[in-house]
Amino acid sequence: MSEWRLYEVFVRSKHGLNHKHVGSVHAADNEMAMNNARDLYTRRSEGVSIWVVPSNAITASASDEKEVLFDPAEDKVYRHASFYKLPDEIGHM
């Protein structure tokens, strides 16, 4: 067991357009990871497509970089498209 790799599981739901991270599983190989993900995360009809990715293949941002990476975006409201006036004929976007 301790030798099994950790995989991250991403599931696309019936009406979803993108895969969402739902959790992780342990498995000895890719096929087992897929089976385990299927059995753990889609047994209540949660999904129609699964991705499994070895956890160590993911490069994650470090929490101590949070300020450097994300704070600068906070005062740049002009990057949101909320200041444009929409012509009436476009309707809801």
Added chain:
Amino acid sequence: MTEQKALQDYLLRLADSDMILSQRLCELCGKAPAIEEEMAIMNVGLDLVGQARNWYEYAAEQIDDGRDADKLCFLRDALDYRNLLLVEQPNEDYAVTTARQFFFDVWHYFTLKSLVDANDERIANIAAKAVKEATYHLRRSSEWVKRMGDGTEESHRRIQEAFDLLWRFTGELVTPDETDHTMFKAGIGPDPEKLKRDWFGMVREVAAQATLKTGAEDAWMYMGGKSGVHTEHLGFILAEMQFLPRAYPDATTW
């Protein structure tokens, strides 16, 4: 043997084999080697209970003596059980659990695949639903066989020993008796010759990929489960499985 008698017999075989294997798998609840495996095994077990229920319900209608699905399942004794001997064998280590599942899954998959075309609509419908589950079961167990066989020295030794241990119960899966022949002639059951070819074909193919040896097709085989002559294990399974409804026959909710 009348066709009606053979049909009742055949439905009970399908139901009992599903039920007893599922009972064996559920023994692993809380004891599986990994939490992911536990979930997977319980899923397989629950699939089999669901299928057993469908077969029992149809069997109850065909037998038509007042017994319902629950009574057929919980109030028949070992001599009346018609499951394959293979499925009542103990879990032992995970290699034996896996080999048992694999041998069964190959048989189950080809049987259900054929029953999808049965000229009995009810059977065809139940099989059409069940074969999807069985396809996944087979995929899962054959991958495990390859993983163990082609894995470490210890996993190879264990799964080979499991193959050797259980081989003597596999003949029953593909050796037709009167019921099987009658069902085939009636356009319901699978062609016994084809089932045998398919079973050996797939088992040998997976075994080769797993670097495992299989036994001989003409090896001496234990038979009898399909006619109610069981190994000593079935009585203990039934004692545990049937205790509650026998002790509290009037209870309607647990």
